[in-house]
Amino acid sequence: MSTSLTADDLAFLRRPLHGFFTVAAGPLPPQPRPVWFEATDDGTLQLFTGPETSKMRHLTHDPRASLVVAAPVGERERWVSVAGRVEMVAAGAHALVARLASRYWDLDDAGRARDLEDLLAQDQVRLIIHPDSVSRYAME
Numbered sequence: 001m002s003t004s005l006t007a008d009d010l011a012f013l014r015r016p017l018h019g020f021f022t023v024a025a026g027p028l029p030p031q032p033r034p035v036w037f038e039a040t041d042d043g044t045l046q047l048f049t050g051p052e053t054s055k056m057r058h059l060t061h062d063p064r065a066s067l068v069v070a071a072p073v074g075e076r077e078r079w080v081s082v083a084g085r086v087e088m089v090a091a092g093a094h095a096l097v098a099r100l101a102s103r104y105w106d107l108d109d110a111g112r113a114r115d116l117e118d119l120l121a122q123d124q125v126r127l128i129i130h131p132d133s134v135s136r137y138a139m140e
Contacts (some may be wrong), residue, residue: 001133001134001135002133003131003132003133003134004043004131004134005039005043005080005082005131005134006136009039009080009105009134010039010043010134012069012071012078012080013037013039013045013069013080016103016104017069017071017072018034018035018036018049018069019035019036019037019045019067019068019069020032020033020034020035020067020068020069021033021034021035021037021047021055021065021066022053022065022066022067022068023031023059023062023065023086024058024062024064024065024066024079025036025058025059025061025064026054026058027032032068033055033069034116035047035067036048036100036103037067037069037100038096038099038100038103039134043057043131044128044129044130044131045050045067045082045129045131046096046126046127046128046129046130047067047096047126047127047129048093048097048100048124048125048126048127049124049125049127050122050123050124050125051090051123051124051125052087056088056125057122057128058084059088059127060088061117063085063086063087063088064083064085064086065083065084065086065127065129066081066082066083066084067081067082067129068080068081068082069081076138076139077137077138077139078136078137078138078139079136079137080134080136081135081136082131082133083131083132083133083134084129084130084131084132084133085129085130085132086127086128086129086130087127087128087130088125088126088127088128089123089125089127089128090123090125090126091126092126093124093126094120094124096124096126097116097119097120097124097134097136098116098120101115101116101119104115107121122129
């Protein structure tokens with residue numbers, strides 16, 4: 001286990017994969033949720049959520065969370081898990097939504113373009129995970 005993402009981790013995390021996000025102060029047992037995310041050059045992970053979500057309520061009380069990302073079926077087994085403190089920031093949230101939508105959706109599709117407009121019309125908060133621990137596994 002380490003405290004930072006490697007170049008290999010970042011290359012893996014920059015693929016359009018879903019991550020499973022779990023908050024520390026959430027319900028027992030933990031209830032991970034699939035999320036879009038972005039790995040940044042400074043080694044943090046970003047995602048977004050609405051300001052009134054249960055994620056935000058739990059993070060306000062305890063700003064720790066984890067994100068686990070696994071390779072899809074058909075590829076060699078691999079995963080990266082990041083746990084750390086979450087910073088909640090309004091600035092840049094809509095830009096992140098737009099970047100992630102273009103990564104995960106075909107925005108030439110009129111339905112997906114409307115879905116993006118709907119997301120951008122809502123208040124959003126950018127969640128930034130600052131890694132305290134990083135675990136990984138890759139089947140050789």
